[in-house]
Amino acid sequence: MSNSQVGNVYQQIINDVITASRVDFEEGGIDEAVLEQLKKGWQKKLSQQQLAVFPWDPKPDPPAPVTSAPAPQQTPGPSAPLPTANGNGYAQPLPPVPQAVPMPMPGGQLTGDTRIKAEPTVKIEPGLEGNQMPQGIPQGDPNNIAQQRVIAQLQNQYGDRAAASINKLREQPGAGVAQPQNQQRMVNPSMPQAYPGQYQNNPQQQYRPNMPHNPAAQQQRIPMPNGQRPPNSQVDGAGEDDSHVGILIQQSRNGQATELGQVEIDSMLHAQIAARARAMEGGGLMLPLRRASKGKAVSYHKSDPNAGPSRFDGPDEYVKGEDDDEEDEDAINSDLDDPDDNVEENEDDEEGGQIMLCMYDKVQRVKNKWKCVLKDGVLNVNGKDYVFHKATGEYEW
Amino acid sequence: MATGAQNFYELYRRSSIGGALTDTLDDLITQNNIDPQLAMKVLANFDRAIAEVLQDKVRSRLSFKGSLDTYRFCDEVWTFQLKNVTFKMENGVHAVTADRVKIVSCTAKPTGAAA
Numbered sequence: 452m453s454n455s456q457v458g459n460v461y462q463q464i465i466n467d468v469i470t471a472s473r474v475d476f477e478e479g480g481i482d483e484a485v486l487e488q489l490k491k492g493w494q495k496k497l498s499q500q501q502l503a504v505f506p507w508d509p510k511p512d513p514p515a516p517v518t519s520a521p522a523p524q525q526t527p528g529p530s531a532p533l534p535t536a537n538g539n540g541y542a543q544p545l546p547p548v549p550q551a552v553p554m555p556m557p558g559g560q561l562t563g564d565t566r567i568k569a570e571p572t573v574k575i576e577p578g579l580e581g582n583q584m585p586q587g588i589p590q591g592d593p594n595n596i597a598q599q600r601v602i603a604q605l606q607n608q609y610g611d612r613a614a615a616s617i618n619k620l621r622e623q624p625g626a627g628v629a630q631p632q633n634q635q636r637m638v639n640p641s642m643p644q645a646y647p648g649q650y651q652n653n654p655q656q657q658y659r660p661n662m663p664h665n666p667a668a669q670q671q672r673i674p675m676p677n678g679q680r681p682p683n684s685q686v687d688g689a690g691e692d693d694s695h696v697g698i699l700i701q702q703s704r705n706g707q708a709t710e711l712g713q714v715e716i717d718s719m720l721h722a723q724i725a726a727r728a729r730a731m732e733g734g735g736l737m738l739p740l741r742r743a744s745k746g747k748a749v750s751y752h753k754s755d756p757n758a759g760p761s762r763f764d765g766p767d768e769y770v771k772g773e774d775d776d777e778e779d780e781d782a783i784n785s786d787l788d789d790p791d792d793n794v795e796e797n798e799d800d801e802e803g804g805q806i807m808l809c810m811y812d813k814v815q816r817v818k819n820k821w822k823c824v825l826k827d828g829v830l831n832v833n834g835k836d837y838v839f840h841k842a843t844g845e846y847e848w
Numbered sequence: 849m850a851t852g853a854q855n856f857y858e859l860y861r862r863s864s865i866g867g868a869l870t871d872t873l874d875d876l877i878t879q880n881n882i883d884p885q886l887a888m889k890v891l892a893n894f895d896r897a898i899a900e901v902l903q904d905k906v907r908s909r910l911s912f913k914g915s916l917d918t919y920r921f922c923d924e925v926w927t928f929q930l931k932n933v934t935f936k937m938e939n940g941v942h943a944v945t946a947d948r949v950k951i952v953s954c955t956a957k958p959t960g961a962a963a
Contacts (some may be wrong), residue, residue, distance in 0.1 A: 460902070462866060462907060467897035468893045468897045471892050471893040471897065475893070489876060491931045493872045496872060497864070497865060500952050504866050561955060669962065687955075805948055805950060807948045807949060808859050808862060809951070809953050809954075810955065812956050814921075814953075821916055821919070821928075825953055827906070828910075828953075829902070832935065833946060835944075836865075839908050840902070840906040840909060841910070844912045844951075845911075845912075846915055846928075847915050848916040848919070
């Protein structure tokens, strides 16, 4: 038995496993890089436990910081100066500032773009209402392009036989435009002054920032044009998204005109999704009691300020369940086995580190004296690993 | 031991090197780099590799003494819990002591039953 041998033995095991698994990886169509990742991760985990001196230890030590370095680079993500600034260390406080500032900036830039785009359409079609103007820009082009592509493909594939369906397609854009118009008229009453004003007269809109709703109006206006585009270029009923946006805005207007920011909308959505997920799991029946009660507490906090769209599965019952926790002694249970079993299990867990795994050749007992002959073993004691080919043990019971 | 192509004990998966492999495979599965079936194949390869290496490459010997706390023999697997154990290497250079050690031991005879 020796500890110095462990490194070489383990390396041989690792190499054998990697070599043998290469075929399995190829059969599974997994990239060789993943196999290498497996080997590196395996060695790294062993090195972290400091079980012994491993032959690969000198090598992975330099790579280790390299592999950990890309992680912080990925989290900042888009901002290019970060990776170079990271080396300095003290440059890290800076990035949050540009990150925080650009957040409102793109909104302003986007609105600026829409203003600029609105102008030419006003000149081209002065007879139409301002509301329809912004629609015309995003709607027409993608719709026509997609439609032309579909028509061309149909003609290529089916020739004259496709004439009927092509005619239908040409009729559809009229209907396609009509739908969003209706939707917008439904939505517009909920969004009073700001919306038409911004598109009708550009100079006026520049003087309007005095309005108290303006920041909110800008935030809302950004999703709105985006939401309007899909139904025109898509035929598969993305219109629901529009109605959802409209509902969110209406609620905010009716109820004290509270402005729903992105975060609030996201939290509402999250609460709803969480509630539905719990409903699908049998209302939390499948969860451990602790987790079920935790999840419910969270949903309470989120649903209260939002006037409860996520509260449709009656979480009250779970609160009662919590209280019943201590009364469970009356339930079908045997209190004979529980405490002892737990003690034994705990002992087993604690000894997880102090364990010998091996084969036995012989185990003999004379009265209370035991003798055993073991072989091919791995032993972990006091945080170190040992391997042995043969071991003899003597102990008394 | 090597009776069939696949009859190797899964016993060593509980060791530190087996645990490290299992953890790494778990990480790869959660990252969707590999599927669980492939991980099982890798673990089967590990069962065979560690058995062969321990059998063929390791030549060191060990003796130990202690007091037996509990013993269990089930399905040809011996499980001992020892207290106040002293391990001695064959060269006698150093001894290692531990207050508690658990031994899990499968039969070395090729009965074919995998633990």
